[in-house]
């Protein structure tokens with residue numbers, strides 16, 4: 001009987017659930033609409049039903065469920081709960097407690113989505129031989145997972161690693177957290193879009209992005225324009241990388257990583273964002289760290305990283321046991 005872990009990736013729109021084997025392969029997966037469950041109990045029941053259906057999938061050889069690992073926004077590792085979420089239908093979700101009643105003998109672990117990606121990078125990705133590294137996830141926000149001495153840093157409250165909300169620009173852009181100037185208001189998919197529109201407003205140079213509306217423009221469009229040599233798009237990536245690198249110099253100062261891995265949609269622009277980030281980080285690093293810390297793309301594919309990330313929370317310790 002093959003041992004599997006249910007890896008769960010909770011997002012504001014979709015919740016993806018997959019059975020993952022010890023090698024990190026997703027054997028089978030399904031999807032439920034997060035926003036279709038106004039009652040949190042119904043949502044937990046839907047997750048339970050999905051796991052039951054997946055484990056009984058007739059196309060699979062018989063499997064033994066050995067754990068459930070969940071990556072979710074605002075998830076607290078210590079309490080196993082989502083706390084004060086802003087992009088979900090419910091503020092607080094006691095995931096580990098509620099699922100634990102249905103699976104009393106199964107190990108259930110919960111952490112925020114960026115931490116789950118960091119653990120997956122450590123178990124299956126480019127950080128396999130590293131004990132000290134940082135993963136930055138670039139999507140609708142900027143997430144981070146910081147690993148030191150081989151352990152993910154959860155912190156006193158279980159919520160450590162909010163690099164997206166360090167102040168990049170004092171009194172800068174408004175952030176969803178209610179404050180101003182946070183790093184993710186500049187370095188994220190919406191952040192680079194805001195930069196493009198600032199450039200369009202202050203420069204007269206021609207650009208294919210001038211015809212785009214703010215609501216319709218995506219980071220993918222900006223990337224495509226940059227590949228075509230669009231100066232505004234290229235400048236936006238340069239500015240985004242520069243601000244990221246400056247913040248990473250501070251992250252290096254307190255965590256001394258061997259490498260920093262960049263994951264997510266914006267990272268697909270590769271050197272277009274990584275090179276200015278590297279140049280800027282080196283410029284702002286204190287001398288003892290200069291030319292020592294690599295900035296690299298993540299090895300994880302975007303599609304299944306959330307599911308594999310959740311599952312790796314369990315497999316990481318299972319391999320040690």
Ligand SMILES: [Zn+2]
Pocket residue numbers: 164165175176177178179182
């Ligand atoms: Zn913020």
